[in-house]
Amino acid sequence: MSTKYMFGKVNRILFFTAILLWTGCTRDMNGVQANDTKTPEPVTESITLTATTSPTNTPFISSSTHTPIPATATPTAVPNTATPTAVPPTPSPTTLPTATLTHEQVDANLTELMLTNGGCELPCWWGIVPGETPIDSTHESLKALGASFPGDTYASFGIDWGAAIEFEVNHGIVQTMDIGGSYSPGWIDRDKYTQGWQSYSLTAVLDHYGLPTRVLVYKPFQADPGQPSYHLLVFYEDSGFEIDYVGSIEILSDGNYFACPNMADIWMVHLFLYQPSQVDNVVERILPASSIGYIADAQTVYDVISWPEATGTSLESFYETFRMPAANACFEFVTP
Numbered sequence: 001m002s003t004k005y006m007f008g009k010v011n012r013i014l015f016f017t018a019i020l021l022w023t024g025c026t027r028d029m030n031g032v033q034a035n036d037t038k039t040p041e042p043v044t045e046s047i048t049l050t051a052t053t054s055p056t057n058t059p060f061i062s063s064s065t066h067t068p069i070p071a072t073a074t075p076t077a078v079p080n081t082a083t084p085t086a087v088p089p090t091p092s093p094t095t096l097p098t099a100t101l102t103h104e105q106v107d108a109n110l111t112e113l114m115l116t117n118g119g120c121e122l123p124c125w126w127g128i129v130p131g132e133t134p135i136d137s138t139h140e141s142l143k144a145l146g147a148s149f150p151g152d153t154y155a156s157f158g159i160d161w162g163a164a165i166e167f168e169v170n171h172g173i174v175q176t177m178d179i180g181g182s183y184s185p186g187w188i189d190r191d192k193y194t195q196g197w198q199s200y201s202l203t204a205v206l207d208h209y210g211l212p213t214r215v216l217v218y219k220p221f222q223a224d225p226g227q228p229s230y231h232l233l234v235f236y237e238d239s240g241f242e243i244d245y246v247g248s249i250e251i252l253s254d255g256n257y258f259a260c261p262n263m264a265d266i267w268m269v270h271l272f273l274y275q276p277s278q279v280d281n282v283v284e285r286i287l288p289a290s291s292i293g294y295i296a297d298a299q300t301v302y303d304v305i306s307w308p309e310a311t312g313t314s315l316e317s318f319y320e321t322f323r324m325p326a327a328n329a330c331f332e333f334v335t336p
Contacts, residue, residue, distance in 0.1 A: 103159055106146035107192075110158050113145070114196050122209070123177075123240040123273035125165075130176055130240065131275040135169045161192040175278065182246075182268040194263045200271070202261045205234065205243060206323035213237045215307035215318055216287070219249065219257055219335040221294050229267075230259050230333075233287065237276065242286055244270040252332065260330035261322065295336055310334055 101109075118126040128138050139149060147157040155165040166178040183193045198204060206212070214235040222228055232245040246268040250258040259265070272286055279285060289298035296304040303309055307318050310333040321329050 101146045106157075106159060109145045110162055111196060113157075114163070115199055117199070122236075122271070123275070125177055125179060125271075125273055128174055128177065130174055130273055131278055133174050134172050135167060135174055136172065138167070138174055160187075160189040161196055175274070177273040178270070179273065180268065180270040197269050198263060200243065200269055201263045201266075202232070202234065202243075202245060202322050203325050206319055207325075209236055209239065211316065211319045214283070215315060216283075216302065216305045217307055217310050217333050218292065218295060218305040220292075228257075230257060230335075232259070232261055235283070237282060240274050240276045240279075242272045242282065244268075244272075244286075246270070255334055255336055256332065257335065258330060258332050260328070262328055304336065 113126050117124070120127060120129070123130050127133075127141065135153070142155055142157065143149070145157070147155045149155050153167040153169055155167070157163050157165070161181070163179055163181045167174050168176040168178075181193065181197050182188065183190055212234045214233075214237065216233040216235075217230065219228065219230050228249050228251060229246055230249045232247070233242060234245070235242045245261055245266050247259060247261060247266040252258050272282070274282065283302060289301050292301050292305065295301050308314055311318075311331055313321075313331075321331075
């Protein structure tokens with residue numbers, strides 16, 4: 001089970017923020033040059049073996065009674081024994097290091113992917129299709145574009161803005177993807193974050209994908225002081241994706257809040273991508289009833305935080321209101 005479900009919404013936000021900050025702190029952008037490796041030339045020495053043989057003298061036989069002098073054989077020259085030639089070992093193939101991309105190249109790749117999504121439609125992400133794409137090829141393709149992998153199933157892409165990705169893998173195949181981008185003052189460039197994630201703004205998503213199947217909105221439990229926030233979850237259950245927008249709210253009265261879901265007021269965007277046939281009850285998986293038990297009991301809590309119940313307006317009204325780019329609309333909602 002992934003970090004997201006184990007620790008809930010708050011820790012999920014911290015996780016994606018930490019992954020993005022980790023990239024900014026650890027990425028070394030110095031170019032890496034491949035070492036020149038010379039393959040030794042094998043040396044082959046030609047050796048000729050020559051045998052020198054002196055003529056054999058014919059023995060002289062005297063006609064006298066002298067004892068014959070035995071023939072003296074001339075020793076035959078023994079050829080020199082050649083010293084074996086050492087055969088150099090076969091060099092192992094040299095793996096050349098992958099050239100490190102510059103800040104500008106990584107930023108250009110990221111900007112292009114966020115704008116075009118690699119030419120595919122959600123739940124496909126940058127050419128990675130849940131239930132189909134192997135994690136090995138995912139590593140190769142993303143690393144070539146400038147992504148970092150702090151873990152086998154975690155990727156971070158970007159320097160001063162970007163996206164963090166958590167993969168759920170089964171039998172070497174990517175099954176689901178959790179993708180997040182967030183703004184953190186002092187660490188993330190606000191303008192780049194806003195512009196880079198614009199293709200996944202609420203207006204852009206509604207305009208491109210149409211009427212969602214479900215919308216939930218609620219204020220999360222806040223134990224510490226600070227800027228209060230809200231979650232706006234937009235589901236396309238038939239297509240296989242959900243987008244969670246986290247932004248700042250204004251407190252009108254106890255349990256009543258005011259929010260504007262434009263990118264200037266959204267400080268985190270999170271997507272959950274999956275194959276609809278492979279995930280049961282995606283709402284419970286993304287937002288367990290137990291995690292929002294402070295709002296209502298498990299049997300009614302999803303109705304309580306549904307868009308119609310929390311705002312008093314229909315899902316169709318939500319779609320028509322926020323799909324218009326010039327609207328810059330805001331809304332009021334209730335979280336008991």
